Amino acid sequence: MSQSLLEMTKELITEQIRKGRVPPGETQALLLSIHATLQRLYETEMSGAVTTSPNPYEPGSRVDWKRSIAKHAVTCLECGETFKQLSSRHLRRHNLDPRSYRTKYGIPSMQPLSAHVATARRRELARQIRPWEQAASKRKADKTRARKRGVNY
Ligand SMILES: [Zn+2]
Structure with missing residues (x-):
């Protein structure tokens, strides 16, 4: 005892x-x-059989923010709503902005407040050369190939 x-x-x-x-x-x-x-x-x-684990998204409770950012959705730790991306417009509802939200929940400043898939897609887009330039060079390449085949434009 x-x-x-x-x-x-x-x-x-x-x-x-x-x-x-x-x-x-x-x-x-x-x-x-x-x-x-x-x-x-x-x-x-x-x-170790504690079954009454606290709701991780209970407003105001100390939570693990990592659990709030999932593959397909990010959960607002203030209200529990889920989004593809946690916008500053939504955070304003809680009198927060992305910075104060991160501070409040101990989220690193480099951590995007968006679902993993959304983050990955954005990264992918950023990595690509500007799409319109790619399109232009592709058109040019097509034209060159076409000329070689003897087709006039
Ligand atoms: Zn919210």
């Missing part, structure tokens, strides 16, 4: 007595009941 468990019980019971919530003669029963509850909680915790 852990010392902290006993101390928690003692604190709780003292608090109840101090507030006058414990009728005389029932202190013992209350103490046993509190201790039994704490003991159960403690054992559950130790066995």
Whole structure:
């Protein structure tokens, strides 16, 4: 039996007595009941079978932001809505902007606030040469090939 468990019980019971919530003669029963509850909680915790994990998207709670940015959606940690990309327009609803949002949840400044697929697609587009230039050079190449085949434009 852990010392902290006993101390928690003692604190709780003292608090109840101090507030006058414990009728005389029932202190013992209350103490046993509190201790039994704490003991159960403690054992559950130790066995690793904690089933009441907090909602990761519960507003205002300390959350792992990594879980909010998934492959196909990014979840707003303020309200739990999902998006392809978390826009600053949406963040304004919570009186935040991308910067203060990142700060609040400890998100690195380099982390895009968008779904992984959206981020990947944007990166891919950025890597490509400007599409209109590609199109132009492709047209030119087609023309050259066409001329070689003897087709006049
Ligand atoms: Zn939101």
